[in-house]
Structure formats: structure tokens, C-alpha cells
Amino acid sequence: MIHQYDLVIVGAGLAGLRAAVETSNHAKVAVISKVFPTRSHSGAAQGGIAAALGNEEPDCIEWHIFDTVKGSDYLGDQDAIEMMIKEAPEVIYELEHMGVPFSRTKEGKIAQRQFGGHTKEVVDEKGNKKRVPVLRACYSADRTGHVILHTLYEQCVKNNVKFFSEFFITSLILENNICRGVIAINLKDTSIHIFHAKAVLFATGGYGRAYRVTSNAYANSGDGVAIAFRAGIPLEDMEFVQFHPTGLYPLGILVTEGARGEGGYLLNNNRERFMKNYAPTVMELAPRDMVTRSIQTEINEGRGINGKDYVHLDLTHLGREKLKERLPEITGFAKTYAGIDPAVEPIPILPTAHYSMGGIPTDLYGNVLANEKGKIIQGFFAAGECACISVHGANRLGTNSLLDAVVHGRRAGKTILKFLAEADFSPLPTDSGESDKEYINHLFSGTGTENADVIRKILKSEMTNKCGVFRNETDLKAALETVRTLKERFKNVNLSFKGKVFNTELMEIIETGNLLEFSEVIILGALERKECRGAHWRTDYEKRDDVNWLKHTFAFKTDKGIKLKYKPVTILNYQPQERKY
Numbered sequence: 001m002i003h004q005y006d007l008v009i010v011g012a013g014l015a016g017l018r019a020a021v022e023t024s025n026h027a028k029v030a031v032i033s034k035v036f037p038t039r040s041h042s043g044a045a046q047g048g049i050a051a052a053l054g055n056e057e058p059d060c061i062e063w064h065i066f067d068t069v070k071g072s073d074y075l076g077d078q079d080a081i082e083m084m085i086k087e088a089p090e091v092i093y094e095l096e097h098m099g100v101p102f103s104r105t106k107e108g109k110i111a112q113r114q115f116g117g118h119t120k121e122v123v124d125e126k127g128n129k130k131r132v133p134v135l136r137a138c139y140s141a142d143r144t145g146h147v148i149l150h151t152l153y154e155q156c157v158k159n160n161v162k163f164f165s166e167f168f169i170t171s172l173i174l175e176n177n178i179c180r181g182v183i184a185i186n187l188k189d190t191s192i193h194i195f196h197a198k199a200v201l202f203a204t205g206g207y208g209r210a211y212r213v214t215s216n217a218y219a220n221s222g223d224g225v226a227i228a229f230r231a232g233i234p235l236e237d238m239e240f241v242q243f244h245p246t247g248l249y250p251l252g253i254l255v256t257e258g259a260r261g262e263g264g265y266l267l268n269n270n271r272e273r274f275m276k277n278y279a280p281t282v283m284e285l286a287p288r289d290m291v292t293r294s295i296q297t298e299i300n301e302g303r304g305i306n307g308k309d310y311v312h313l314d315l316t317h318l319g320r321e322k323l324k325e326r327l328p329e330i331t332g333f334a335k336t337y338a339g340i341d342p343a344v345e346p347i348p349i350l351p352t353a354h355y356s357m358g359g360i361p362t363d364l365y366g367n368v369l370a371n372e373k374g375k376i377i378q379g380f381f382a383a384g385e386c387a388c389i390s391v392h393g394a395n396r397l398g399t400n401s402l403l404d405a406v407v408h409g410r411r412a413g414k415t416i417l418k419f420l421a422e423a424d425f426s427p428l429p430t431d432s433g434e435s436d437k438e439y440i441n442h443l444f445s446g447t448g449t450e451n452a453d454v455i456r457k458i459l460k461s462e463m464t465n466k467c468g469v470f471r472n473e474t475d476l477k478a479a480l481e482t483v484r485t486l487k488e489r490f491k492n493v494n495l496s497f498k499g500k501v502f503n504t505e506l507m508e509i510i511e512t513g514n515l516l517e518f519s520e521v522i523i524l525g526a527l528e529r530k531e532c533r534g535a536h537w538r539t540d541y542e543k544r545d546d547v548n549w550l551k552h553t554f555a556f557k558t559d560k561g562i563k564l565k566y567k568p569v570t571i572l573n574y575q576p577q578e579r580k581y
Helices: 014-023 061-071 078-098 144-158 223-230 288-300 320-326 328-338 400-420 434-445 452-466 473-490 504-528
Strands: 002-010 029-033 112-123 129-138 162-165 167-175 178-186 191-202 241-248 265-267 311-314 347-356 367-369 376-382 551-558 561-568
Touching: 002 014, 002 178, 002 400, 014 029, 014 144, 014 400, 029 167, 029 191, 061 078, 061 112, 078 144, 078 400, 112 288, 144 400, 167 191, 167 223, 167 376, 167 434, 167 504, 178 434, 191 400, 191 434, 223 504, 223 551, 241 288, 241 328, 265 288, 288 311, 288 347, 320 328, 328 347, 376 400, 434 504, 452 473, 452 504, 473 504, 504 551, 504 561
Parallel strands: 002 029, 002 191, 029 162, 178 376, 191 376
Antiparallel strands: 112 129, 167 178, 178 191, 241 347, 265 311, 311 347, 367 376, 551 561
16 A cells, blocks of 8 residues: 655654644644554653753753763764754743643742753852752653653644554665655554655654663664664664663663652662762762763672662652652552552662664754765654764763754754755655565565574673673674674574464564664674773773764665764864763
């Protein structure tokens, strides 16, 4: 079946829906989603969305820009960061006017809380300037992503956006550097659908499911990133994977940074607030990469609780009423999944794979890049976590993710409208969808002997143990060899269930192929980057190396394997310096 739309958006999280809102009054728009839109992973974001509104204490855009640059370990492109931060207040007020129910101050303004790495400049009693945590994260209790997602979905319904829920994208129609649409499977009956479009926006989210312990939804298997890579599009900075410091032990479910923003303590087995040893100025509100390494170090050195692989997040001193008002979802999670009442006992937490700083390279306006020199692919756009602009560099600050998704979904939408004003439908290749049909038929009729679930479990274990919080050359080489072996085994994968209606085994096989596709890129990028920077921490190198590695990694898929090239970081007002907090 062939569908035709001016714009096809793949992914129904914040970036995709914000782009749909921006374009749907002026174009025929379809949104394709693997899950029902309001089940998109953006809804799991808890703590807030950053903007220098200054509603509860003085703040300014310049401070937010500096914090983001510093938080990125100076790998973020400063022109991209500046644009995002300057647009942040306007974007927040737009969301408010759409109906997002933000928590409020006594004066009725949007409430704001502290988050790791977000600071303001103050002068101490000796006249010395220093930076201390600032109230910058706009929030709705601990359900911020959830309420923004639902609000944007309502706006899309109002604007008659067409949703194709439970459709699974399998490939991109790209010919002569022009994007002409996408191919998708309808999970309801396994039928192949061709979506012919003037423009395509990928807003497919991250790829945390490559790891064993992750805060990511099951749907976050990096499909868009893998599909783009197979289509010949490079991937940027894939070695930078963020591990959130506080995942609920042992599942990895997110325990929002807002819990520490409200005053939570991290404690080791000795009941010591150990962050004083790692970031004495801001303690628990250091950037995520630093807090994660601190927790992992405590665990590795035997100071986990009772010698186990977790430490405690203590919220007991906050009181039951504050927990009920500010952190109701976390309170519920702790009770449901850990059998713990956080008002009377601490929550067990461990680092969990959380966010993807790398992804599909774009320019400042959402155009996907064909190479490291800035060549644009006509009609193809990306926004949100699957895209790399790069505003997060080597480490993302908390609450900048929702900001990234909404700002760049909005901005990509504006870019697309300008593109559509002059664009026509490019002809579909005559063989569109044929290779997808052949692959699906091969799986249904094949006699493979390999189990995708077994392959996936081995991959997750390798990525977690050898390409996780801490990395070294020996482990990375071993992981690379394993992944390449798994890719060969995957060619002989078996589909045991032959039913056509909601065949989730088929979906999981395709997802496993996607995980293998980009995991090799993550490992290879990490192996080649011989330094410590942000979330990429090589124990066999002592520090960051700006002389040799202040640059973005671009990975290309070639007939001879993955080829890496590099692109300079854009430096404007802030020269790289040592990160201290």
C-alpha cells in the first residue's frame, strides 16, 4: 500500500509531535509510531525542562549557555548551544499557552528546581566569584515529560494530524541524495506500507536498549539511527552514551535527578555523603557523568550497600508531604518495584544507560548531513535524541533533553515549512519496498538456527561490561570482536512464530539487527577516542586531550567496514578549560 503526505514524521515523542504541531496547519502531515503516541518514551522524563526564566531566583541565558558548554566537556558546538538556550524561554511559554500544567510558585509563575550542572555566578564574602546551583528546571511534579507529551498530542489531534500507530519503520527511501519517503510494517497484519513524502523527519529517540541495565523503554532500540546508517548516512559522536546516576536497583528504572534537586543525598555503605570527595562545591548536583563515575567508583571499591552493586539515595529528611507534592511518581515507583517507602527508608540506586549524545548529524536547522563537510540531504530532517546537532557534546545536562526535543522539533518544523513551499514529490524508485518484502519473506520461510533473544542478551552484556561507564582498550577490542561475531550469527536468525498478527518476535528480530548495527559504531568510536571526555571515560588514559581529540567523530558505513572521519568543534566564546565543580 502506498500513502502520500507532504511530511512524514517518524516518532511520536516530544520532537516529533512538536514538529507536527508546527507544520500541520500548513501541510498534510502523518506521524508514524511504533507505539501509541502517548506511550512514547518522552513521557518517562520526570524532572523538568530547562530555561533561564528566573522565576524563583536571578538567572540569565548566558549562565545557561556556559553551563551547557562546560557540561558538554567542551565538545558541544557553541553556536548550536547558544541558539537552543536563547529560544528556551519562548518555547516554555508556548508550551504553557498550549496547556502544559506546570507546577507553580505562590505567585502563580512556573515553578523551577535545581538540577545537576546548572549554576549561577555569585560573589562570596571575600569578593571571589564562584558558581552555585540555581533553580532553572521548569517542572510538573515529577511527570514533566508525561504532561508535555499529552499536551502536544492533544494539539496534533486538534490540527488533524494523521497517526499511524504501531507501524514499524524498516527503511528509508533515499536516491540521488534526495529523501523520497520511508517503508514501514503494519504490526497489526505484517503488511508492507510505502510512505511517499516531500519531506521526512526522523524523531525516533535514543538507543539505550543496547545495554543490559537501562532507563529506556523497550521501544528505544535505535531504529532510526540504524536505518539512516544503513542508507549511507553517517553517524556522529556515537561513543558518547550517558549513564544516569540513579536507576532503581536492580531494574534501572529512572529515579529523576529532581530527587537530588529537591535535596536528596547519595550515601555509601558507611552512610557517608561521598560526593563531597568528588565535587565538593555542588555535591549531588554535579553533572551526570561525574556523579555516575563517583557512584560506580564507590561500588567498585567495595563501598556499595552491604558490598552489593548499589548505593542509597536518601530522601527521608524531605518529609512525606514534600515527597507527595514534588516526587509522587518516584514515591510510587519505589513502593511498587522495590517495596520501599522513601519517606522512611533510602532508595537503592545504580547507574543506568540513559541518553544518547550522538546520532544522525544535522545542521542548526534540522537538515540531515551527508558528510562531515556539511553537505545536506534534500528532504531529510532529524530532531530530538536520534539527532546530533551537537548541543550536548560529550555529556548532557539534566533537563536539557526535553528542551532539545521541543526546541529542535519546533525549529525543524519551521525549516520544513520553508522547504515544502518550493518542494515537489520526487518519483519513487520502481523497486521501493521490494528488499523489505524479500527480507520479511525470508524470515517467514527461512530455516535459521540462531535465536535473536540469545544474541541480544550477549550484546547487552558486552556493551554493559566492556563499553559502559568505564572503558579500556582490551575490553573494547574484545567487545568489537564479539559484536562482529554476533552480526555474522544474526544472518542465520530464526523466526519461530509464523503468525502475521502482531508478530512481536518479528519486530524484536528487526530491532536486534538495529542494535547490532550501531553498537559496532559505538565501540569503534570509543576504541579510537584515546582520551577521557564527558561520558566517555577510558581508564587507560589519564585525562581529556584537546590537542588531538577536540573534534566530532563521523562514522561511515562502507563496503570495507566502518570508516571514521572527524569534524572540528565550533568554539565561540568559551575556550576549553578543566571541568571543576
